[in-house]
Amino acid sequence: MQQKIPTVIISGAGLGGLTFYHALIKNKDKKEFNVKIFERESGPQDRWQGYHIGINNKGARSLINCIPSSVALDLPKAMPNPIPDVEYHGFSLTDHTGNLLLRPPSKQVKDVYEVAKVSTGFSAIITYRDRLRDILLENVPLQWGKKCIGYEETEEGVWVFFEDGSKEFCDILVGADGIHSPVRKQKMPELQIFYYGITQVLADVAVPKSILNRLIKFTGKGTFQETIGLNGDTTFVIFRLIPIKEQEQNEPRYRVTLAFGYPTKLDNDEQNPVKVDDNDPASVIEHVKRMIRKLRSECELTDIMLELWDLVPKTTPDPKEYPFKTYNPVQRRQLQDVNPLAVDVWTSSRVTLLGDAAHAMSPILGLGANDAILDADKLSQALLNYSPENYISCIKEYENEMLKRTSADVLKSRSIALRQSSPVGYFGSIFRNAIMKTVNFLMNFFDTNLFLRD
Structure with a gap:
């Protein structure tokens, strides 16, 4: 008697959920599933999907392993091949004046397939997250406007309940x-x-070539740049040196992701209360510029940061006229994470978690999207052994690996974020900078592969 084809329901169509969908379909000759995927959003442009992310060697390897060749052919739309001698796909850290502290060695590659072959964790390709999601959506029978609000497990399976009153069995x-x-x-x-x-x-912003050139003069042409101040303040600038062709301008412009972080307690000063309307982008932008002036000394790099933030739209632009298709008005947000090993017992069942649902983490190391894609790969491989008798062991195999891997990444990202948000003052910065420069020398002098084997 032929066994019925098991049904898998995926709640959520981010990078992890979509990659998992493709992996199950790609492997249907080995194990066939009836796969259904639901998303709470009303459509593909319902919510901002943007910002730059870095796809590292592990993420690239799992992505290529999970998606069919028809989808892989479109990857250059989301992660254009690095431009030799123009872009340097790597990370650099400077102090608030542009003084280089850390630039880990990063093997330069020609495309995502070479990234997948790199053995160290310092190589990555800067990717347009929104475009990657669009590519992963192609030919996926996604059901939109279906927010999962709960479920009920039975001996036979799982009833999944949606906000619109409908339910599905899997x-x-x-x-x-x-x-x-x-x-x-x-x-x-x-x-x-x-x-x-x-x-x-x-914020994602279109930056004129002249301003970006001035930044690169200070911090180099690395596509992922961070600066740290004396007062727990940090900036991130992530970009590709690919002109935005949709806009006709006398001067080329580039898509740049900006981030500014600072201790939340500075917003809660009872003596000098901060007044910001998070529903008014202009108010938030002025707040960021005010904080930069307050926390950083006057210098050319500070001036550049202020100019970059001044480019952020003060009102929500018409998406049809803005180069990124959708736009997310700037708002303050609290950094947060979820450590899956924060509980003593993780009981495996017919219900499991993937990506941020299980292990949301600080973006400081750029590991969140990569871990979600890796989850999709690991879970799809575990389910190749699925049967009505051993499904629990398949889920447990995946969860054991996922919990160990991602908890380490969550805690590592948390530790660095908290350390960088601690004010050090002038004399403390001298000590901090000396240590980081020493680490930078050692990392670049010795064969980094000795320390960073997969």
Whole structure:
């Protein structure tokens, strides 16, 4: 008697959920599943999907392993091949004046396939997250406007309930529905969000070549740049040196992701209360510029940072006229994470979690998207051994690996973020800078592969 084809429901169509969908379909000759994927958003442009992300060697390897060749052919639209001698895909850290502190060695590659072959964790390709999501959406029978609000497990399977009153039945439910996942809140109610006490403001902006050239003069042509100040303040500038062709300008412009972070307590000063209207982009932008002036000394790099933030739209632009298709008005947000090993017992069942739903983390190391893609790869491989008798062992195999891997990444990202948000003052910065320069020398002098084997 032929066994029925098991049904897998995926709640959430971010990078992790979509990659998992493709992996199950790609491997249907080995193990066939009836795969259904649901998303709470009303459509592909309902919510901002943007900002630059770095896809590292592990993320690239798993992505290529999971997606079919038809989707892989479109990857250059989201992660254009690095431009030799123009772009340097790597990370650099400077102090608030542009003094180089850390630039780990990063092997330069010609495309995402070479990234996948690199053995160290310092190589990555800067990727347009929104375009990658669009590519992963192609030919996926996604059901929009379906927010999962809960589920009920039975001996036979799982009933999944949606906000619109409908329900679906499946053999396996995968919650890939983000940091505020309703699936996680039901499965692991004791797994709580950890707040850093750090406020961050993010924006994607079109930057004229002249301003970007001035930045590169200070910090180099690395595509992922961070600066740290004396007062727990940090800036991130992530970019590709590919002109925005949609806009006719006398001067080429480039898509740049900006981030500014600072201790949240600075917003809660009782003597000097901060007044910001988070529903008014102009108010938030002026607040960021005010904080930069307050926390950083006057210098040319500070001036450049102020100019970059002044380019952020003060009102929400018409998406049809803005080069990124959708736009997310700037708002302050609290950095937070979820450590899946924060609970003593993780009981494997027909319901499991993937990506931010299980292990949202600080973006400081750029590991979140890569871990979500890696989750999709690991879970799809584990389910190749699925049967009605051993499904629990398949889920457990995946969860054991995921918990160990991602908890380490969550805690590592948390540690660095908290350390950088601690004010050091002038004399403390001298000590900090000396240590980081020493680390930088050692990392670049010795064969980094000795320390960073996969």
